[in-house]
Amino acid sequence: MKKVDIKEVARKAGVSIATVSRAFNDSSRVKAPTKEKIQKISKELNYIPNPIARSLSKKSSETIGVVLPDLFGEFFMDIIHGIDEEAYKHNWFVILSSSHSKRNILETLVEFMGSGRVDGVILMAPQIDERINEIIKKSKRPVVLINAGDSVDINCGANFKINNFEGAYNITEHLIKTHNYKKIGFVSGPKDNYDALERAKGYYKAMHKNGLTVDESLVVPGNFLLESGYAGLKKLLNNKIVPDAVVMANDMMAVGAYQAAKELGYKIPDDIAVVGFDDIYLSQFLAPRLTTVHVPIQDLGRKAVLQLLEITMNKKKNHKPYIETLPTNLIIGGSCGCGR
Amino acid sequence: MKKVDIKEVARKAGVSIATVSRAFNDSSRVKAPTKEKIQKISKELNYIPNPIARSLSKKSSETIGVVLPDLFGEFFMDIIHGIDEEAYKHNWFVILSSSHSKRNILETLVEFMGSGRVDGVILMAPQIDERINEIIKKSKRPVVLINAGDSVDINCGANFKINNFEGAYNITEHLIKTHNYKKIGFVSGPKDNYDALERAKGYYKAMHKNGLTVDESLVVPGNFLLESGYAGLKKLLNNKIVPDAVVMANDMMAVGAYQAAKELGYKIPDDIAVVGFDDIYLSQFLAPRLTTVHVPIQDLGRKAVLQLLEITMNKKKNHKPYIETLPTNLIIGGSCGCGR
DNA sequence: CTGAAAGCGCTTACAG
């Protein structure tokens, strides 16, 4: 397959390369018959403008860089899915990069930002630190954040979050108001994780608003992994004050809690109610089905792309970052005691 | 942040841009002190060579295009994970593209192949058709296939598969030899899916090798989705010959089978044994734990990258495609009757 | 509506 470039097409069509280029870009300024001839010949020759050359020339690549903290689990799959779908719809490309360490995120960001390789990046960083913030600030390319803390709002193009607070508040209140539990435990997420902190706040707030005091022995640390949920529930069940219900800061830990309950011979929800957060795929297959909080993850990805494209198109600089917090909704299963 | 290019660095370092370029590439030919000076200045100026310009010039982008049939489920997550990890290790980028239709795969392939955007692509296409084959044949860029049928071996750079046949054979034989089941049903995958067909073959072969005839009413069609496993098992349980064990062509369908069994009041494995294929994350949480076939999906992604890089480096053309079939291994749970 | 030419930011023979 001989390489075919714009010159070749121009020659065969008897026009200049400028005209060929225009036929492919700002079509309005090329006479219809000329354009048709160029299109016909391009098809025959199987010509596609070289996107690299075009990028170099236009200084834009129609490519989004996506930087994720990790690449595993359905949470990230859903984000990627949403991003890919929306990007494809608009004919943009997606360059992916995960990271297994902070350093890596930084490197990737620098590489992305400094080059013409991407026109903007979507960054998901539940624990953003100052160095990342610096890079975002210096960058000429827009950055759209997903699930980042408040500290970075100033520098980014947009920040999409999930209303973790509201979700945790609602599910806790459900346990209180609908089921009349009083001793409600909480297994938290990582201390430095923004989502986790918001969820904890929601739990506390719901307790206080409803006149319940939180005995600190009922709050145990977790890290979003299954094992810590397992350990967390065991600890609570051996506590001097044994809770009648437990809010797990995410579903994976709830899965661990199910295992712990089973091992210790506690029935869910009769002996102990358990609820989670995230509505992962697995949660519907637990017996009883887990009561949890659904988060619109794919939407997060889709919205991030749309916002990024808009910023890129408008090229307004220094506009205020757009901030949107997506609502969650309660998924009622049997693990809270409903349908008993 | 003022843009800093190679000229700027060259000027500040008092050398030509050629020397700066060399300092960043084939270092051996630049005198050590010169190189150090250039590195120091680059650091100060925050200079990173523009990868787009470099790509255009070198006609290679150090980027892999990944084309997947879909973007959801842990299967794809694992593939992506493996690819990303290996690519990152070698400082390559990954451009992602899924597709929701055949046309889309074709378009993406054409776009990828024709441009300088990627140096090669990893294509996962369980049902490759002739048009895709044509594109691969014409392409100058290497293509590494994952889980594709045999028909395409000739044109690609490499083809990595999972030994679906062996996996299905082994798990079926396990049911026969260890548990002495005689009436073993099978719920198949999509008719046009290469993996699915191989799994069916493995099932049949194991039956025949062990002197069991397959009553065709014991083989029902499925499509790899949960619902078809649900319907499939129901059908089998209402069959005139009711099986004592069933091989589901994948785990998702096995999950559906669990639901059907529960609904009809059949206990697994006492009333009916059920086994799956894939070893999805969920399978370990089923009660009893699903007996299934583990497939090394991340490895598939990793190996595909390594092979692609090697082909790209060596640039040998017309070498025979490299074909590797990765082994599977049996995961024993309680659903086959083990540990009863 | 169209063309000649400069330019995007690099790499790499070629010459020294």
Add this chain to the structure above:
DNA sequence: CTGAAAGCGCTTACAG
């Protein structure tokens, strides 16, 4: 070991 210059394949003022 280093530089001047051509070239990668496009886009886009500028001029007509």
